[in-house]
Amino acid sequence: MSDSTKSNGMNSVGGRAVHTDGDLEYEVIIGCEIHCELLTRTKAFCSCENRYGGLPNTRVCPVCLGLPGSMPVVSREYVEFGAVAGYALDCSVSSFTKFDRKHYFYPDLVKGYQITQYDLPLCTDGHVMINLAQSNETPRLKKVRIERIHLEEDVGKSLHIEGAHSYIDYNRSGVPLIEIVSKPDMSSPEEASLFMQNIREILRYIGATDGNLEEGSMRCDANINLKVIENGKEFRTPISEIKNMNSFKAIRDACTYEIGRQLREFREDRQVFSQGFKVTMGWDEAKGETIVQRTKNSFIDYRFVVEPDIKPFTLSDTFLSAARAKVGERPAEKRDRFRKDYGLSDFDVNTLTADRALAEWFEDAAKASKDPKKAANWVLAELLGILNERNIGLADLRITPAHIGELVNAVVDGAITSRQAKDVFTEMLESGDRPGAIIAGHGMAQVSDTSVIEGIVDAVLSENPAAIADFKKGKTNVVGWITGQVMKRSKGQANPNLASTLVQKKLAEL
Amino acid sequence: MNICDLSLVELKTKLESGELTSLAIVQAYRAAWEADNLTEKPLKGYIEFYPDAEDAAREADAARAGGDRRPLLGLPFAVKDNISIKGKSCTCGSNILSGYIAPYSATVTGRLMAAGAVPLGRTNMDEFAMGSSTEYSSYGPSRNPVDRNLTPGGSSGGSAAVVAGGQAPFALGTETGGSVRLPASYCGIYGLKPTYGTLSRSGVVAFGSSLDQVGLFSRKVDDIGLALSVMAGKDAHDDTSADLDLSSLAHLEPAQIKGMKIALPKQFVEAKGLDPEIAAIFEKACAWFRENGASVETVSIPVLEASIGCYYVIALSEAASNLSRFDGIRYGLRKDPGQGYDELYVATRSDGFGPEVKRRIVIGNYVLSTHFSGECYKKGMSVRARIQKDIAEVFGSYDLLLCPTSPTVAFPLGSKVDDPLAMYLSDLYTTFVNLARIPSLSVPMGETKAGLPVGVQICGAQFAEEKILKVAKAWEVSR
Numbered sequence: 001m002s003d004s005t006k007s008n009g010m011n012s013v014g015g016r017a018v019h020t021d022g023d024l025e026y027e028v029i030i031g032c033e034i035h036c037e038l039l040t041r042t043k044a045f046c047s048c049e050n051r052y053g054g055l056p057n058t059r060v061c062p063v064c065l066g067l068p069g070s071m072p073v074v075s076r077e078y079v080e081f082g083a084v085a086g087y088a089l090d091c092s093v094s095s096f097t098k099f100d101r102k103h104y105f106y107p108d109l110v111k112g113y114q115i116t117q118y119d120l121p122l123c124t125d126g127h128v129m130i131n132l133a134q135s136n137e138t139p140r141l142k143k144v145r146i147e148r149i150h151l152e153e154d155v156g157k158s159l160h161i162e163g164a165h166s167y168i169d170y171n172r173s174g175v176p177l178i179e180i181v182s183k184p185d186m187s188s189p190e191e192a193s194l195f196m197q198n199i200r201e202i203l204r205y206i207g208a209t210d211g212n213l214e215e216g217s218m219r220c221d222a223n224i225n226l227k228v229i230e231n232g233k234e235f236r237t238p239i240s241e242i243k244n245m246n247s248f249k250a251i252r253d254a255c256t257y258e259i260g261r262q263l264r265e266f267r268e269d270r271q272v273f274s275q276g277f278k279v280t281m282g283w284d285e286a287k288g289e290t291i292v293q294r295t296k297n298s299f300i301d302y303r304f305v306v307e308p309d310i311k312p313f314t315l316s317d318t319f320l321s322a323a324r325a326k327v328g329e330r331p332a333e334k335r336d337r338f339r340k341d342y343g344l345s346d347f348d349v350n351t352l353t354a355d356r357a358l359a360e361w362f363e364d365a366a367k368a369s370k371d372p373k374k375a376a377n378w379v380l381a382e383l384l385g386i387l388n389e390r391n392i393g394l395a396d397l398r399i400t401p402a403h404i405g406e407l408v409n410a411v412v413d414g415a416i417t418s419r420q421a422k423d424v425f426t427e428m429l430e431s432g433d434r435p436g437a438i439i440a441g442h443g444m445a446q447v448s449d450t451s452v453i454e455g456i457v458d459a460v461l462s463e464n465p466a467a468i469a470d471f472k473k474g475k476t477n478v479v480g481w482i483t484g485q486v487m488k489r490s491k492g493q494a495n496p497n498l499a500s501t502l503v504q505k506k507l508a509e510l
Numbered sequence: 511m512n513i514c515d516l517s518l519v520e521l522k523t524k525l526e527s528g529e530l531t532s533l534a535i536v537q538a539y540r541a542a543w544e545a546d547n548l549t550e551k552p553l554k555g556y557i558e559f560y561p562d563a564e565d566a567a568r569e570a571d572a573a574r575a576g577g578d579r580r581p582l583l584g585l586p587f588a589v590k591d592n593i594s595i596k597g598k599s600c601t602c603g604s605n606i607l608s609g610y611i612a613p614y615s616a617t618v619t620g621r622l623m624a625a626g627a628v629p630l631g632r633t634n635m636d637e638f639a640m641g642s643s644t645e646y647s648s649y650g651p652s653r654n655p656v657d658r659n660l661t662p663g664g665s666s667g668g669s670a671a672v673v674a675g676g677q678a679p680f681a682l683g684t685e686t687g688g689s690v691r692l693p694a695s696y697c698g699i700y701g702l703k704p705t706y707g708t709l710s711r712s713g714v715v716a717f718g719s720s721l722d723q724v725g726l727f728s729r730k731v732d733d734i735g736l737a738l739s740v741m742a743g744k745d746a747h748d749d750t751s752a753d754l755d756l757s758s759l760a761h762l763e764p765a766q767i768k769g770m771k772i773a774l775p776k777q778f779v780e781a782k783g784l785d786p787e788i789a790a791i792f793e794k795a796c797a798w799f800r801e802n803g804a805s806v807e808t809v810s811i812p813v814l815e816a817s818i819g820c821y822y823v824i825a826l827s828e829a830a831s832n833l834s835r836f837d838g839i840r841y842g843l844r845k846d847p848g849q850g851y852d853e854l855y856v857a858t859r860s861d862g863f864g865p866e867v868k869r870r871i872v873i874g875n876y877v878l879s880t881h882f883s884g885e886c887y888k889k890g891m892s893v894r895a896r897i898q899k900d901i902a903e904v905f906g907s908y909d910l911l912l913c914p915t916s917p918t919v920a921f922p923l924g925s926k927v928d929d930p931l932a933m934y935l936s937d938l939y940t941t942f943v944n945l946a947r948i949p950s951l952s953v954p955m956g957e958t959k960a961g962l963p964v965g966v967q968i969c970g971a972q973f974a975e976e977k978i979l980k981v982a983k984a985w986e987v988s989r
């Protein structure tokens with residue numbers, strides 16, 4: 001693309017960056033729809049297991065196959081997950097809701113309609129704050145509004161294997177989804193990508209989804225067009241909807257490509273946005289191009305109708321407050337608290353909270369220790385390295401947060417030196433033994449007993465009269481040498497500060 | 511004793527006393543069906559008389575010998591071709607479901623069989639229950655046992671024909687707008703449309719889901735009570751099923767008519783199109799209620815005038831939606847021109863559906879299209895809400911609502927088949943019941959001079975099945 005945006009040629013007007021492209025100025029307008037599969041035990045409307053994969057067409061029943069006469073029954077857990085997700089994204093959750101049918105024909109759609117929510121979505125009016133800053137910078141937050149979140153069943157999967165036939169796997173048919181619809185608040189491909197990252201982080205945090213992008217647990221559609229300013233006149237380019245992107249990179253690349261394409265198209269044919277006009281596109285990752293799938297001419301009339309097999313239902317205050325309580329602490333809140341409570345840097349906080357399990361592991365270690373900052377250092381500098389190097393998870397470790405707490409305390413209490421702590425760490429990682437046991441087992445406990453160290457100091461002094469003579473002549477630097485001898489004789493276990501103090505004290509007394 | 515003349519309850523007594531075996535009963539019905547098939551104008555109520563019906567009967571007899579005392583053990587029933595029985599064909603009288611074998615049983619048939627009942631066979635119907643004569647069946651029409659040149663009514667015409675024609679003591683049908691009561695009236699038997707939710711719809715192929723309900727046919731009112739007593743109640747597979755216990759209906763006492771308040775809807779009983787002979791029979795029925803101490807009053811329910819229009823808007827919208835799943839991809843008929851799935855859909859649905867079903871799918875989709883931006887359907891829903899409210903109010907002041915089941919008697923085969931509007935008007939007096947979700951029993955209350963049966967429907971408030979059946983019982987014992 002011919003975008004010549006430079007940082008100094010970029011103005012912020014109403015929160016949206018204005019770019020220049022030759023004689024044109026333009027702003028980018030992006031709204032996203034994210035489909036996210038939920039981690040409920042069963043499918044949305046039947047008791048089939050909700051799990052990815054399996055032999056094709058083995059996790060199916062008359063309901064999710066849409067056999068004649070079968071009827072959907074809403075899983076309570078599904079509605080609960082939807083409500084929890086809604087609260088996590090700061091939405092209002094409706095106490096009265098219903099389902100509708102959306103009709104279209106496709107082989108992977110078993111009933112000729114999808115059960116969804118049309119005019120009474122479960123959740124409305126939410127938002128997330130996306131962070132436009134780099135992870136080592138102070139956060140620069142932007143609010144992206146969420147228009148609605150509704151419940152919707154997933155469809156089967158078409159498999160186009162070589163040969164004359166296509167195959168369909170209905171294991172995914174009826175898997176519970178939420179569709180999150182944003183307002184068109186994003187003004188760059190990066191923001192769109194950050195939006196999806198943010199949603200994914202939050203929904204994974206609250207356990208609503210595994211967010212597994214490769215398995216299609218989350219897919220994003222981006223609606224994108226441009227506000228072009230030419231000689232002071234404003235134009236809107238036609239909206240493109242890029243469907244089914246399942247990586248952050250795909251969102252960035254597809255939107256970036258589409259901006260260039262829309263600018264080119266605007267220069268070529270001047271086509272502008274008209275109400276109801278939308279081109280549906282796919283993103284061809286290999287070619288790096290958006291591909292037109294459908295234009296207005298092949299417009300689908302979804303013929304929405306109330307789902308008569310599911311009674312409209314109310315959600316009790318108890319149900320809703322339980323859902324609200326299940327949200328727990330969200331990533332941003334946790335980050336704020338870690339900064340405040342533990343005095344950690346933004347970078348450290350971001351690293352520690354990137355994964356909920358890690359954050360909780362750290363926090364348990366911090367709570368077990370007398371110095372949370374030191375606990376953070378162990379986790380960040382040592383533990384994460386080990387996890388990466390060995391490609392294992394926290395659950396694979398033989399140590400618990402309590403090990404780190406105990407190790408930190410041993411150093412803080414002066415029981416061992418920092419150097420010794422490293423050895424203890426290495427050993428406990430392999431054996432899973434508690435630091436106390438390791439320290440005792442090796443007799444490496446630091447000696448802080450004054451009478452023991454005094455004995456060693458006396459012995460060293462009596463063996464080195466020359467050094468005493470030097471000291472008396474005013475050569476105070478022998479203190480260091482004598483202390484070194486004391487440490488050596490104690491096999492490094494003497495508390496170095498105490499040893500130095502005692503050496504000086506004894507010399508002064510002589 | 512002709513086994514085929516006995517009611518379900520009479521058969522039950524004879525099975526329990528050991529006077530009859532289930533096998534003998536099933537064999538008698540098969541013989542009646544086979545003999546009828548050899549006549550010049552066979553009833554053609556059954557699409558299929560199950561080849562293994564006797565096996566189930568033998569099992570029931572063996573179970574009884576082993577001390578089994580389930581309430582319907584060994585009792586036979588026929589089932590409309592749109593209600594699933596595991597391992598049996600279920601085609602809805604349609605080509606598009608040819609070859610489809612149900613892999614699971616509907617809750618209603620499952621509960622009947624769990625109570626020991628034996629399915630005899632599946633019965634003919636208008637394709638996907640869309641029609642009032644059974645003529646829109648891909649298997650060809652059924653005949654009316656009273657006069658074989660007439661239709662038995664529809665859409666559950668096959669079920670009505672086998673019960674009235676002595677080929678089954680009891681049968682299941684389905685209703686969306688009168689498909690049980692109309693054929694019951696035309697064939698001179700009882701036909702109950704229960705309250706929406708009394709019976710589970712799971713396994714019953716949907717037509718208009720917010721209106722559909724399984725119905726029951728019998729020659730004696732007790733039989734309906736007995737069957738309902740095991741079929742009703744909450745079903746985990748149907749969210750719209752009601753949590754209720756109708757086990758007390760296994761034994762019906764006649765109702766005390768004295769003191770009852772009965773409403774006659776002015777819009778129907780004073781209507782111009784009402785056959786004078788039917789009006790006279792209806793008047794006699796009203797007189798019987800008066801003589802027995804009930805007060806009978808004509809009430810005006812203006813919204814009833816809108817019921818048939820409202821019904822078709824809602825029923826056809828839902829039908830268009832429900833029938834979307836028949837696409838040739840997973841089961842039933844597939845016509846594949848080999849040009850991709852769009853062409854496969856068009857070829858399959860063009861060949862698979864008959865003209866009446868196509869007409870209704872087209873109308874239903876038109877109603878739901880952006881052309882109306884859903885307004886037509888919404889308006890239908892709001893009229894329906896009004897009907898529900900106004901009818902509920904009537905039952906605030908009255909025990910029952912009485913009106914003829916149909917403005918006409920059974921009509922000759924072929925007479926309306928090319929006039930869909932005339933066919934739609936057969937449902938004039940019945941659709942409000944489905945819209946209002948109330949129960950209604952068509953009771954055979956007389957005959958015209960030509961000997962054609964006339965049904966009168968006794969409607970009650972939601973879940974007033976027991977009251978309705980007991981009133982019908984009082985009428986029956988007074989004959």
